[in-house]
Structure formats: structure tokens, C-alpha cells
Amino acid sequence: MGVHQSLMTAAQLEELDNVQLPIKLASTPLFHIPTGAKLRMAEPADAYHTSLVIGGTEFSFGGEGIRTSVPLQSHASMKNRTEVEDLGYTSAGRSPHAMMDVLAPWFQPGTYDLVCKNCNSFSDSAVFFMLGTRLASKYNRIEKLGRAGEKRVGLMSALQVIGLNYKANPHSQGFAVEDVLHRIVAYNPNSGYDPDQIAHKRKKGLSSLAVCC
Secondary structure (H helix, E strand, C coil): CCCCEECCCHHHHHCCCCCCCEEEEEEEEEEECCCCCCCCCCCCCEEEEEEEEECCEEEEEECCEEEEECCCHHHCCCCCCCEEEEEEECCCCCCHHHHHHHHCCCCCCCCCECCCECHHHHHHHHHHHHHCCCCCHHHHHHHHHHCCCHHHHHHHHHHHHCCCCCCCCCCCCCCCHHHHHHHHHHHCCCCCCCHHHHHHHHHCCCCCCCCCC
């Protein structure tokens, strides 16, 4: 298992392997991009912090890497209301312990980036590992602004307007969440993962970029 900040030991995670646990997505809106209309966003451009709650454990990603904690702890300091959505249940071959084994090497401490590799990148990967689906598009809407060229410049300007001086993390450049999803499929090829789910966002012209906390 890769390095991560955890309140649970590997042995404790293994104990959850044979227990069916509820899977929930926790999301908290962070801020609104005021220049969304000028950047031709069809819908409001809101940034979210997301995490996955499996049973009684929250899994989230930040500067310290993947962190396990009591539910909603990563949202506790945020001023907006946190919503929790039921997604499904764990199944054989898709345990929290297995998820950490696969995702930890991709989400190491010191690799967090506000735009290129953030909590939504991790949540998207974790949801795919556990359920074979993708994070709902509303949580990644701002990633449209992260595409190369004029729109990326527009996103940087918009972040400055709301007081966020973004500086790229060189350790996250080149990261693509689709690479993680392909690794998940290779790890457990008989679990029924749908390759079309990986290509889903690419067909819409989106990159792996999304703004988070």
C-alpha cells in the first residue's frame, strides 16, 4: 500500500473486505466562478470539495495524500452545507483495502494540485473503483475551463478574482484521471468495468482538470 495519512491500519481495512458497506459521496460547494458566463459555461461554474464515505470511514485526498478519517471530517472547516448522496454498496473484489492498494501510488503526499490533481480526481477514481461509474459531471464542471489555451488563461484570471493565486504543482503535471481508471480495469479485469465509462468525459471534450479546495 502506498504512503497515506490514515486513522486506520492496513489490518483494520482488511477487516472490511468481507463486509457489505454503504458507499456515499460527500460534497461541499466551495465557491462560484464569477466569470462563468464570459467563458461560455452553459451552467453555473461551481467548485466543490468531495470525498467518499464507505461504512464509517471517510476517504479524501489533499496535500498529505489520501486520508482516512471519521465521516465528513475533511468538510468540517468549510462554511457551506455538506450534502451526502447514497451511491450503493461494496461488493466482492472492490473493498476499501483493495481500493487503497490501487489508488495510493497515484495519490501520493505532495502531489496535490488545485486544478490538475485534486480531491475530485481522487473521488472520481474511487467511485469508479468501487462502483464502476464516474463522478457526476456537476462536480467537474469547472474542468472545462482547465483545457489548454484561452479557456485555461480565463480560469486562472477567474481564480485571481476570487482571491486564489494558483501555482501549479510540478509533481502533478501530466496527471490524467483516465490513466488511473485504466489501471483499475487492469487490476481487476473480471469485475465488469465498462470501458465506455472511461471514455465518457473525453467524448465531451473534457480534460482531467477540475477545481477543488
